[in-house]
Amino acid sequence: MSAPRIPPRWHPSPLLFASAGVHGGAVAAVLAQAQLWPWALGALAANHVLLTGAGLSPRSRWLGPNWTRLPSAGAAGPARVALTLDDGPDPEVTPRVLELLAAHGARATFFCIGERVAAHAALAREILAHGHTIENHSHRHLHYFSLLGPRRLRAEIERAQETIGDVTGRAPRFFRAPAGLRSPLLDPLLQRLGLQLASWTRRGFDTLERRPQRVLDALVRNLSAGDILLLHDGHAARTEAGTPVVLEVLPGLLGAFAAAGLSPVTLREALGT
Helix, strand or coil: CCCCCCCCCCCCCHHHHHHHHHHHHHHHHHHHCHHHHHHHHHHHHHHHHHHHHHHCCCCCCCCCCCECECCCCCCCCCCEEEEEEEEECCCCCHHHHHHHHHHCCCCCEEEECHHHHHHCHHHHHHHHHCCCEEEECCCCCCCCHHHCCHHHHHHHHHHHHHHHHHHHCCCCCEECCHHHCCCCCHHHHHHHHCCEEECCCEECCCCCCCCHHHHHHHHHCCCCCCEEEEEECCCCCECCCCCEHHHHHHHHHHHHHHHCCCEECCHHHHHCC
């Protein structure tokens, strides 16, 4: 039996380190000269606006490490991209997504919602049986996820981690926040749990956009090696004919990969695990 992995020590990002200094400096200034409180309050307000802006930017690294592209495989490495699908598994859409991926010999990373994995356990295991991976997308996909306090935030992530691990036999290695929104509390928690935050290079907003061509155009524009692309097998928008948009987009997107000589890999493959 291998020794348990020891989580790395958390190191705050430069922004969080600076924020701690602002808070400490504001308190010290007011204690030294009470009349400085308006300036101290203004500094704290500006700091919190900056922190909020960082949390509302899914691709930001200001709050901690965040994969927006695949790490370089080196000059001799294959030209790789990562296709990621969020919010499943969905019993209507996900099996058809798996068929399309199998037809193109493509692997993908599914960021699944914990309670959906529990409800559709056989489908979750089918995702893995097709050679794909399942990662953590929180347990309930709360719209106010970024506003959760420490205890509820930890519960959302840990419960999904345990559910996915119990159902599939493989604990997630990556985490993606609902809608990509997060707070400064997330990064230290992910490091303690051994999870890597991953967002995306670009997305097609396929939960809102009903026109498949517009979604495809957004995904293939400036397509290059190292891209992480986002689609949804859960909460998928529907075309006017009632077809989930993702099913109309995938054939063209996978064809674009092949035409560009790009090999779709899972995030774990890019990580080397």
